[in-house]
Structures are given as structure tokens and as C-alpha cells.
Amino acid sequence: MHSLLIVGVGSIGHRHLRCFQQTGRVHASICDSNSELLNQLADQYDVKDKFTDLTSAMASRPEIVLISTPAHLHIPMATTAVEAGSHVFVEKPLSTSIDGVDELVERAATRGVTVGVAYVMRHHPLLQQLKQVIDTRRFGQPLQVTVNSGQHFPFYRPAYREIYYTSHETGGGAIQDAITHMVNALQWLLGPTTALVCDAAHLSLPDVEVEDTVHVLIRHGEILGNLSLNQFQLPNETSLTINFEQATVRCDLHSGTWQYCTQPEGDWLPGGESSLERDDLFVAQANAFLDAVEQGASPACNLHAAKHTLQTNLAMLASVRDKQWYQIP
Template identity: 45%
Template sequence: MSHRILIVGCGSIGERHLRCFQRTGRAELAVCDVNDSLLATVSQRYQVPGFRDVGAALAAGSYDGVVICSPAHTHLGIAVQALRHGAGVLIEKPLSTRIDDVDALRSAVAAAGKFAAVAYVYHFIPGVAAMREFLRGGSLGRPLQVSVVAGQHFPTFRPAYREIYYTRHETGGGAIQDALTHVANAVEWLVGPTGRLCCEAAHQALEGVEVEDTVCVAARNGDVLVSYTLNQFQAPNEVTIQVHCADGSVRYEGHEQRWSVFRRGDSGWTHYAAPVAERDALFVSQAHAFLDGLEGKPTALCTVEEAVQTLKFNLAALESARTGKAMTIP
């Protein structure tokens, strides 16, 4: 079955979604962007129709799904518009930069009866998914503590970071909303929602911006204590998530493309390969999952409610960093 999909936003992530949906062989695609030059380039490169305005794109035809890759502060308005036109939605992370419009999204999803999900791509990393299934098996007992250490050289991966949404919190910029949100959502997927946190954040190194590029968070997810350490200037591109349970530990190492188990009484870690052929492979899997969701099939995609919870984490971390106070997340 082929689905008509509109990609809103032709920046780096929008272009990635476009080519990955094309690779599924299950979608007829169109794109939309307010930047005429960028729109023309991407439309021509992938030989798909292009529209400058979301309203015009939606009026031009019926879409099964809309993938929203515009700056985060525009996500919910576009999502509501798409749902009212009868399309399902896949919203890039973070869900938004504000909590205020979440109820409007919930109402639009309910009224449309369409599939809605949020593109937290860690749900499709094989090592993270395998670790989650292992934890759910319960052989190590209940989780007690999680530690996350992550970082990369952001300018290598986003050379134009000074010219895009990243420069301002209001548009979804800074390390908390851009990078920490990925691992926070993954940890909540593994051990449950965050209820309390305290955050220190600072601009340490990235040139040409003032938003934070370094974050340290101490959090409580129910009975589980969690710590995050992340920066966007270090040379190695690495992420490690460790979950320590009553009877052993489990670990994901993205840079080693593996997950590992250390049971109480073992002499060392047992490693399990979890290779990712190339980064687009995760987004192809995510695209297939969205198309499956449109067809009523179960998927591993982040739900709207899971993304709302992570939005609350983002906002609490920003407020804690600003005020120096611990924050409770309702």
C-alpha cells in the first residue's frame, strides 16, 4: 500500500525524513518550506512536488500523513492543521517548546481519529530496544539507578548550527532541547517518567551562540535515581546508558554498537552486538513504523503522551538551570 506523505520543513532533518521515506518504497511524497531556495533545491533533488505554504500544500490534495520537521515552536500548530485535514502526523522532537498548546493537539487527535506519534529515534536503535526488552523480562530485578554519559562535536554534525533553530530556546535550541531530550526520552522509555530533577547547564565552548552546550542533571524517575552528563563540543561521538538493577546491570554503548549485561556473580560483561549499518537506517525503520501506524498496526514510535512527558522534562530542566532550584514534574 502506498501512502501520500507531506514533509514540512526541508532542513537537514526534513531532508533526511524525505529520503528515508522514499527508501521505504511505500510513500508518494511532497515537501513544504518557506525558504524558496531550499524548497527548490530539495524538490528538484528528490523529484517531488514542493509547496511554500502548509495550507496550500494541504489544499492541493489529500495526504495520509504529515511529517513535521519545522522549528519546534511551530510543531503543534502545524500538527493540528494537518489533523483537521484528515492526515496522521509524525512530529519531530521535541514535541514543542511550550506546554500550553498540548491540549489542542490532544483534542485534534481525538476528533480526527488519526494516528499521531513523535520522532524520538532512540526507539529504533537496536541496542536500546534490546535493552528495554531485557529489562522488561525482570531477570535482574528492579532498576535502581541509571547513568547517562553522552557527547559529540556538534559543529561536525551540524555545521550551520549558528544559522538555524539551535541559537534560541524559543525555537528549540540549546543542548537540553536538541540533544538531552533524546536520552531523557530513552531513559523514560526504559524505566518510567521523571518526577523530579535538578539541572546545571552552561555555554562552555560552541562559538557563535549563547545557549547551553553542556548539561548535568540529577533526576528521580519514580524509585529510580538518574544522572545525565552531556556536552556538544567533545571530540568523540559517544553515548553510554547504564541501568543498575538489584541483581545486575545492563548497558548500551552507542559508539561500540552493542549492549551488555553484567549479572551479580559474573566476572565481566557479556556483550551483544547491535550494529546500525548507517544513520539513515534508523530513520528508515522509523518511517516504516509511521506508515504501519497509519495502517493501524502496532509500532515502537514514541506516543504523544510519552512526548508530552519528555516536554515537561525539557521545560523543567531549562527552569532549573535558570533558577538553580530543583523542579517537580506533575
Template identity: 45%
Template sequence: MKHDVLVVGAGSIGERHTRCFLQTGRAAVAVCEPRADRLAALAAAYPLAATYSCWEQVPFSAGQVVVVATPAPLHEPMATRALAAGCHVLVEKPLTLDVAAAERLQAAAERAPGVSGTAYVYRSLALVAALKARLEAGEIGPVRHVLGVMGQEFPRYRPAYAEVYYRDQATGGGAIQDALTHSVNLVQWCLGLETHVCCQADHLVLPWVTVEDTVALTLRRSGVFLVSLTLNQFQKNNDLQLDFAGERGTLRLDLRTQRLGLNRGEEWEWSDPYPAERDTPFIRQAHHFLDAVEGQRAFACSIAEGVETVRTITAALESWRTGRVVEVRP
């Protein structure tokens, strides 16, 4: 019997969730979207079980899977309503735009009987899972520094970026909340939580918007680790590289080549590729969430972990605005 899945929001990420849950072969997928043209486009492109144009009129049922893929300010009220109805709820990143809303959503998830999670899709990449396993095995000893360098020509991948939520921080836009949040969550998954955040950012290139497109972020846990992440959204090459420097070597994640590198001296030793198309991690994520619903496994990223990433991202924005190092946690 297939799972009853409702995707709320038919923007680019909502469409991807629709397509990828269908690709699992384990879901009958419905979509809720107020824009008639988008709803019609998805209904024409995919074998949908149902369509809804009004969120308030959706007939929830206990045990239903709800994927919240709307702009971030709507995540808390929508997810809370679905959780209260007994649904299993997967919420897109960022979980919310402020810590208080994130904590309220976490409390709602803890009260509810259903499975819940935050859709940080990097955790569903086989490449990232392999990195985490090697770090946990102690292959390079305690990790003391992470250097992340990443960027892409954002308009090539999101041509309508200036017309959607990305154009405004208040709707979850800008490089920090929309893009860098992925790498922050990945590092937190691999290393644990930082205590202090320092951030510089600017709008340097992208036309038609004024939100930041370039970021330099530092995360620190005193005496334990230092993380330096840099990102821009205009460079021509699409790259993400993370170096985890331990006391006995360095592990490098190279997302472009989809390989892991190990360096204990002069030479790099490279793994075989972990091939993944753009939909691959989303299909894996959909499988993982359905597995969690069936009680086969815990979902990769909990709501509580999503809250901690919100805490860090909001601290990064505060640091940028004030020019101060922000203490996030004691």
C-alpha cells in the same frame, strides 16, 4: 498503492525524513518549504511527487501522512491543522516548547481520526528495542539507577548550527531541548516517569552561540529510581553510553559500538552488534509509522508520551534558571 506523504520543512531533519520515507518504497513524498533555494535543492536531489512553497496553500486530503519537521514553535499550529483535515501526523521532537501547547496538541490528536506520533527516533533503533526487552524481562531486576554519559563535536555533524534554530532556546535550540531530550525520552520509555528534576547547564565552548552546550540533569522518582544524565556538544569523541543498574546486575547501552553489555560481577558479557547507519533508525521509524497508519501496530512514541517529555524538559530549564529542584509530577 503508495502512501501520500508530505514533509513540512526542508532543513536537515526534513531532508532526512524525505530521503528515508522514500527509502521505504512505500511512499510518494511531497515537500513544503518557503525557502526557494532549499525547495529547489530537494527537488533536484529526490524524486518528489510535488513541492509547495506556502503552507497555507497545501491541499490536504484525509488519510495523507504529514511529517512536521519545522522549528518547534510551529509544531502545534501546523500539526493541529493537519490533524483537523483528517491527516496522519508525525511531529518532530521536541513536540512543543511549553506544556500548555503540548497539551493542546495532545487534545487535538485525541479528537482526530488519524494516527499521530512524536518522532523520538531512538525508539526505532534495534539496539534500544533490545535493551527495553531485556529490562522488561527482568534480567537485572528492578532498575534503581541510570548513568548516562554522552557527547559529540556538534559542529562536525551540524556545520550550520549557529545559523538555524539551534542558536536560540526560543526556537528549540540549546543542548537540553535539541539533544538531551532524546535520552530523557529513552529513559522514560524504559523506566517510566520521574517526579522531580534537577538541572545545571552552561555555555562553555561552542562559538557563535550563547545557548547551553553542556548539561548535567538528574531525574528522580523517590524510592524507585535515580537518573543522572550528562552531555556536552564539543568533545571530539562521538559517544552515548547508558548504564541501567538493577538489583541483580547492570545493562549497558553503548551507541558507538552498537552493543549491549551485561555485568553481574567482574566481567562484561557483550551482545553482537546491532549495526545501524545514520539513516537506519529513520527508515525504521518511517516504516513503523506507515505500519501504524495501516493498522498493523501502534506507533512507538505517542503524542501523549511526547507531552511528558516536554513536561520534563521545561522543568529542567526551570531548574537551571532558578537553581531549585522542580517537582514535575506528584
């Protein structure tokens, strides 16, 4: 059994606690400054060890530290854990600034610990099937990608007004909190993002001012793409279309299917399907990170990949502000 300390047990930290426990591979302890929440979850999940500050929690010498605090705290907390010799799993995004990221990479390498970032879409069975299609060049080179995504955020996250989401400085807004998932997934599928221009605005969500709608024109080298996301539409749907040299592939994550068409006016042919329960992706993510720790392997999303997504997040925010294209390092 691995000793796992979860730092920050709000909405996503609560989910990580539940899902890591479902692996049957960890003994969990929890840390949060909200003692009422801490006691509630300790009782609900039979957690024996609980802490209200990171210093006391780290004194217990956890093997793995999972950080699910607001994003501006991720790097300093991860650095503290790495310096203590713990493996670290960080909730996305990696940070709200590039400051300290390279130092964290260096310290993790020096200490010989595994550090991963929780971009959970890399564990989606349909996207894993599409990655195999892309990597084997089954339909030739990918040429163009389109993503359309949306959900009714107040229904799925009713506490959004009271948490980190309200401010860019803490990782809030649709760019850093939502569309970053598919940006990271496309980087995994298609390679690094090389350039983008972004438009975003607050159109609907009550009681906040951060953007709830994002449109991005994006390049992955020679591959052209566009992503559109909003957080107020009623259907919870995400669709991904990739035009290859020899076929078009359409993946509907909400219905759990992907199809392909190889002829003009041709029928859509079944490519694959996947039926997921609510926590399946997060349990798969938890098992994969534990596997990486045990095997000394690179996690599904390592620090280098997460840094690139962070740079892309920051470029999107800057593009909205400056109304211009940005090249991504």
C-alpha cells in the same frame, strides 16, 4: 502508497524525506518557504509536488503530514493538519511550550488520526534489547541509571549558527535539541520522570549563547539517575549504564554493543550487538510510523509520551534558571 507532505525541509526534514522515500511506501511532496532549497531537493529526490506555504500544501489533501519546522511552530501546524484529517508525524521536541498540546490530543482523538513524535532512539536495536531485559526483569529491578553523551556539534551540524538551534524560543540549545533524546529514551525504558535538578551552561560552541553542556540528576520513581551531555567533545560517544538488583548492564551506542556483569570482579559478558548505517534508525522510524497508520495503532512515541518529555524539557530549563529541584507532572 501513502501521500506524505513534509513541511520544512532543512537538515532534519531533508533526512526525513530521504528516509521515508527509502521505505518505498510513500509518494512525497514538500513544503518550505525557502524556494531555492525547495527546488534543489525536488530535483535531487525527484519530487513532483512542492509548495511554499502550508495552506497551498494542505489543499493537496495529504494523507500524512510530517512537520520538521522549528519547534515553536509544531503545535499550530500539527493542529491544522489534524483538523484536515491528516495523520501527523512531528519532529522532536513536541513544542517549546505546553500551550495547545491538550487541544491537539483531543482533536486527534476526535478526528481518529494517528499522531507520533520523532524520538528516534526508541528504534535503536540495542535499546529495544535493553527494554526487553527491563520488562522481563531478567536482572531484577533497575535501581540506578547513568548516561554520558557527547559529540563535536560543529563537525556534525556546521550550520548550527544559522538555524533554530541559536534560541530556546525556537527549540535550540542542548536541552531541547540533544539531551531530550536520552531523556525520552529513559522514560520509555524506565517509566515517567518524577523529579529532576539540572545544571547547564554555554562552555564552548562559537557564535551562540545557548547551553552546550547539560548535567541532570533525575528520578524515575525510586530509580535514581544522572545524565551528562556536551556538544564539543571530539569523540562521538553515548554510553548508558543501568545497575539492577542482580547485575550491571553497560550499553555503548557508539560501538553497537551491550554487556553485563553479575559478580563482583566478574567478567563483562556479551549481551547483544547491532551494526547500524547512517540512516538505519530513521528508516526504521519511518516504517514504524507507517505501520501505525495502517494498523490504527499507537506510534512508538505518542502525544502523551511526547508531552511528558516536553514537560521534562521545560523543567530542566526552569531548574537551570531557578537552581532548584522540580517535580514532573
